[in-house]
Amino acid sequence: MKRLRLVVVGAGVVGFSTAVCIAEALPLCSVTLLSEKFSPDTTSDGAAGILFAAEFPDVPLERQRRWFKDSFDHLLAIAQSQHAPDAGVMLSSGCQIFKEVPANKTPFWSDLVIGFRIMADGELKRFPDHKFGQAFTSIKCECSSYLPWLEKRFREAGGQVEQRKVNSLQELSDGFDLIVNCSGLGSKELVGDAGVYPVRGQVLQVEAPWLNHFIRDGDGKTYIYPGIHSVTIGGTRQEGDWRLHVDKGDTQNILERCARLEPSLKKAKVLSEWVGLRPSRRNPRVERERVQLQGCMVPVVHNYGHGGWGVTIAWGTALDALELVRKCIQEMPQKAKL
Numbered sequence: 001m002k003r004l005r006l007v008v009v010g011a012g013v014v015g016f017s018t019a020v021c022i023a024e025a026l027p028l029c030s031v032t033l034l035s036e037k038f039s040p041d042t043t044s045d046g047a048a049g050i051l052f053a054a055e056f057p058d059v060p061l062e063r064q065r066r067w068f069k070d071s072f073d074h075l076l077a078i079a080q081s082q083h084a085p086d087a088g089v090m091l092s093s094g095c096q097i098f099k100e101v102p103a104n105k106t107p108f109w110s111d112l113v114i115g116f117r118i119m120a121d122g123e124l125k126r127f128p129d130h131k132f133g134q135a136f137t138s139i140k141c142e143c144s145s146y147l148p149w150l151e152k153r154f155r156e157a158g159g160q161v162e163q164r165k166v167n168s169l170q171e172l173s174d175g176f177d178l179i180v181n182c183s184g185l186g187s188k189e190l191v192g193d194a195g196v197y198p199v200r201g202q203v204l205q206v207e208a209p210w211l212n213h214f215i216r217d218g219d220g221k222t223y224i225y226p227g228i229h230s231v232t233i234g235g236t237r238q239e240g241d242w243r244l245h246v247d248k249g250d251t252q253n254i255l256e257r258c259a260r261l262e263p264s265l266k267k268a269k270v271l272s273e274w275v276g277l278r279p280s281r282r283n284p285r286v287e288r289e290r291v292q293l294q295g296c297m298v299p300v301v302h303n304y305g306h307g308g309w310g311v312t313i314a315w316g317t318a319l320d321a322l323e324l325v326r327k328c329i330q331e332m333p334q335k336a337k338l
């Protein structure tokens, strides 16, 4: 019996989440993950990995809530299991503080994280420049551990992995019946999407084991996220900036901004510096189309453009992508399904 051959392009948190969802749900299909780069060399690897999100302008809020909730619940189950240290997933409590009271005091995910509450005036005293704060428990998912863990899970479900750059979807039409595109910023070239652009982010890993709680400035530029082995501090959001090298000016600026929120960071040792390009788009593209490749109409499911929130919503969008894959398969002629 000929098995249906599926290919997932991309080995970041979106690609591996999608590949695992598909391989585990459709054991009769052959699933291959192809990617130019793997952990530790993807954008996902350096992300702070905190589950937190801003709203995308044109995606129905219910769908965004589902992406957040499905991802949060999936990672919470891992954080509370024996797999937590191997997968690099931990609960993380802290606060987001604002210099001005925000128009929306309760973000759309406030009831999806744990214990969300508005901070009392007394708690804000240590942040004299800030007037308003939200305290809650979220999750930190460290992709340098999580991606290898997902890869193992994918292989255990029968998935195959191959390192290769895909220059055009045409290259895939011979070997595969269905393509799932999770190539992040690579989609700009791979599928000619002019709406995809980089937002450069620089972060530092510092040694500060005395810090247990995260602090995020509501402007989204400055954050301190204690992790399993070190503390991630950041950041920058430089739109359209393709530079992948560390900028020493940014490093200095990050250290100063973070020490203003948490003075003890002046005593922290800098362990490493890292730059990544967020695969940004006005809205993530989670949809399907049929593309003519070498004379055949081939179904393509897209799942890319998660910007600064890819770790947060990867599992939720992967489940959506799985449903789109199922629909494509249902519409295939019976012969192709065998």
Ligand SMILES: Cc1cc2nc3c(=O)[nH]c(=O)nc-3n(C[C@H](O)[C@H](O)[C@H](O)COP(=O)(O)OP(=O)(O)OC[C@H]3O[C@@H](n4cnc5c(N)ncnc54)[C@H](O)[C@@H]3O)c2cc1C
Pocket (backbone or CB within 6 Å): 009, 010, 011, 012, 013, 014, 015, 034, 035, 036, 037, 038, 042, 043, 044, 045, 046, 047, 048, 049, 050, 051, 052, 164, 165, 166, 167, 182, 183, 184, 185, 186, 187, 190, 200, 201, 202, 203, 234, 235, 275, 276, 277, 278, 279, 304, 305, 306, 307, 308, 309, 310, 311, 312, 313
């Ligand atoms: C500094 C910084 C901090 C961040 N912190 C957080 C955070 O705290 N929380 C959060 O939710 N998000 C965070 N993000 C955002 C997050 O990193 C991204 O949203 C996420 O990594 C996107 O995942 P992805 O799988 O789409 O892309 P990537 O990780 O970039 O993976 C894309 C994959 O596609 C492959 N690929 C691309 N083109 C091709 C091709 N033509 N052929 C073959 N393979 C190809 C690449 O090699 C790679 O494997 C942060 C980002 C940065 C830069």
Ligand SMILES: O=C(O)CCC(=O)C(=O)O
Pocket (backbone or CB within 6 Å): 048, 049, 050, 052, 201, 216, 220, 223, 234, 235, 278, 307, 308, 309
């Ligand atoms: O914005 C945050 O607080 C988390 C880090 C992040 O998502 C980012 O830098 O893109």
